[in-house]
Amino acid sequence: MTFTDAAAQSKTFYRARRDLVDGFNRRELWLHLGWQDIKQRYRRSVLGPFWITIATGTTAVAMGGLYSKLFHLELSEHLPYVTLGLIVWTLINASILEGADVFVANEGLIKQLPTPLSVHVYRLVWRQMILFAHNIVIYVVIAIIFPKHWSWADLSFIPALFLIMLNCVWVSLCFGILSTRYRDISPLLFSLVQLLFFMTPIIWNDATLEAQGAGRWRTIVELNPLLHYLDIVRAPLLGAPQELHHWVVVIVLTVVGWIVAALALRQYRARVPYWV
Structure with a gap:
C-alpha cells in the first residue's frame, strides 16, 4: 500500500465515526x-474542587447583589438568574477555551499512547461536568433560600444539559483541531x-435593557447563539416560561x-499527532 492510499483511507467517515465510537467505549480510561x-x-x-464552588458562588452573590441594586431588580429573582447564568457560562466557556487546547495539552499521551483522539475530548467534557x-x-442553596414554584415541565433542564454536553464535544473537536494547526486561534x-x-x-436581562431604553437591541441580542444555550x-431551573x-x-x-x-475529524484526524 502506497502512502497516498494510506492517506486516502485515513480520510473516511468510517474512520472518523470509529474514532468517536472507540473513544466513547474506552470510558473507563477517560472517566x-x-x-x-x-x-x-x-x-x-x-x-479541593469546592474552591471553584466558593469562587463561583462569591462572584454570583456579588454580581447578583450589585446589579439588583443598580437596576432596582428583586434580589430573589435576579440572584438565581445570575447564579445559573454564571454556572452554565463556566461550562460553555471551558468547552471553548480548554477545548481549543485539548490536543496540545495532551501532546505526550497522543504521541505515546495509541488511543482515539476523541478520548481526550470526552475526558475534557467529563471533567467540566464534574x-x-x-x-x-x-x-441549590439559593433555591432553598428563595424557593420557586416547580412543575414537571421544569425537568426539561435534563435534556437541555445533555444537548449542551453534545455541543461541548463537537466544539472541543473543531476548535481543538483548528488551534492545533494554527496556534493563534487559542x-x-x-x-x-x-x-x-x-x-x-x-448579569443583565430584558428588564435591564428596558430600564436603559435599549429594548430595541433585543433582536440583535437574539443573534447571539450562547443566549439560546x-x-x-x-x-426551567428558574421555573420561568420556556420559549420553543x-x-x-x-x-x-x-x-x-x-x-x-x-x-474535520474525517479530514484532519490523522494529522493531529504530527501537528502537536
Missing part, C-alpha cells in the same frame, strides 16, 4: 483521567469569549456542529 485531573489540580488542598456538578450546589478565542460574556444575558437550562425557538436554535446548531466536526 479515570478526568477524575484524576480534578484530584491533581487540588492535591494537598483541604476543600465541576458543573460542584457549582450547581450554589444554585488567544483569539480567549478575546472573543471575553467579549461574548458581556454580550450574553448573564443559556436559556434552555436556566429557564431557543430549543429549535440549539438543536439546529447541534446538528450543524456535528456535521462540521465529522468533516
Whole structure:
C-alpha cells in the first residue's frame, strides 16, 4: 500500500465515526483521567474542587447583589438568574477555551499512547461536568433560600444539559483541531469569549435593557447563539416560561456542529499527532 492510499483511507467517515465510537467505549480510561485531573489540580488542598464552588458562588452573590441594586431588580429573582447564568457560562466557556487546547495539552499521551483522539475530548467534557456538578450546589442553596414554584415541565433542564454536553464535544473537536494547526486561534478565542460574556444575558436581562431604553437591541441580542444555550437550562431551573425557538436554535446548531466536526475529524484526524 502506497502512502497516498494510506492517506486516502485515513480520510473516511468510517474512520472518523470509529474514532468517536472507540473513544466513547474506552470510558473507563477517560472517566479515570478526568477524575484524576480534578484530584491533581487540588492535591494537598483541604476543600479541593469546592474552591471553584466558593469562587463561583462569591462572584454570583456579588454580581447578583450589585446589579439588583443598580437596576432596582428583586434580589430573589435576579440572584438565581445570575447564579445559573454564571454556572452554565463556566461550562460553555471551558468547552471553548480548554477545548481549543485539548490536543496540545495532551501532546505526550497522543504521541505515546495509541488511543482515539476523541478520548481526550470526552475526558475534557467529563471533567467540566464534574465541576458543573460542584457549582450547581450554589444554585441549590439559593433555591432553598428563595424557593420557586416547580412543575414537571421544569425537568426539561435534563435534556437541555445533555444537548449542551453534545455541543461541548463537537466544539472541543473543531476548535481543538483548528488551534492545533494554527496556534493563534487559542488567544483569539480567549478575546472573543471575553467579549461574548458581556454580550450574553448573564448579569443583565430584558428588564435591564428596558430600564436603559435599549429594548430595541433585543433582536440583535437574539443573534447571539450562547443566549439560546443559556436559556434552555436556566429557564426551567428558574421555573420561568420556556420559549420553543431557543430549543429549535440549539438543536439546529447541534446538528450543524456535528456535521462540521465529522468533516474535520474525517479530514484532519490523522494529522493531529504530527501537528502537536
